[in-house]
Amino acid sequence: MRETVQELIERYQNNLFATAFSVCKNAQDAEDVVQDTFIQYHTSRKEFESEQHIRAWLLRVVINKAKNVNRTFWRQNKVTLEDYMETLSFETPESENLFETVMKLPEKYRIVIHLFYYEDYSVQEIANIMQITQSNVKVRLSRGRQLLKECLKEEWEDDK
Numbered sequence: 001m002r003e004t005v006q007e008l009i010e011r012y013q014n015n016l017f018a019t020a021f022s023v024c025k026n027a028q029d030a031e032d033v034v035q036d037t038f039i040q041y042h043t044s045r046k047e048f049e050s051e052q053h054i055r056a057w058l059l060r061v062v063i064n065k066a067k068n069v070n071r072t073f074w075r076q077n078k079v080t081l082e083d084y085m086e087t088l089s090f091e092t093p094e095s096e097n098l099f100e101t102v103m104k105l106p107e108k109y110r111i112v113i114h115l116f117y118y119e120d121y122s123v124q125e126i127a128n129i130m131q132i133t134q135s136n137v138k139v140r141l142s143r144g145r146q147l148l149k150e151c152l153k154e155e156w157e158d159d160k
Contacts, residue, residue: 023069024070036065113141123137
């Protein structure tokens with residue numbers, strides 16, 4: 001017995017997501033696990049005895065994939081920003097606040113700001129590392145600085 005993937009998605013997607021989420025405790029990982037499970041069903045040639053057999057197979061695959069996600073090096077060594085901040089030492093509270101604000105920027109700005117100011121790379125070196133143009137690095141630096149200025153200005157005004 002085989003059913004179409006679309007039918008199974010409509011019928012079991014929410015249950016599989018809930019199961020994956022209970023193991024992963026992360027919505028994005030759970031979504032990936034569910035998607036991978038449906039892909040595995042679609043690519044397998046396995047014949048099933050009944051609808052209950054399909055459901056049990058899907059649940060078993062989702063649980064195994066979710067457990068595998070939890071075993072990955074990245075997942076086991078992931079540290080929250082707050083925990084990482086505790087391992088760093090800063091000369092002043094202002095520099096700590098600035099670093100924390102930089103880490104909250106969108107990724108494309110955060111990376112160039114970090115490389116430029118904290119790692120002392122030149123615009124040319126950043127362009128080579130990120131495989132983007134120098135003008136793109138300059139635009140990202142400018143926009144990142146503007147975002148930092150807005151964030152820090154709001155915090156500074158709140159302190160008054």
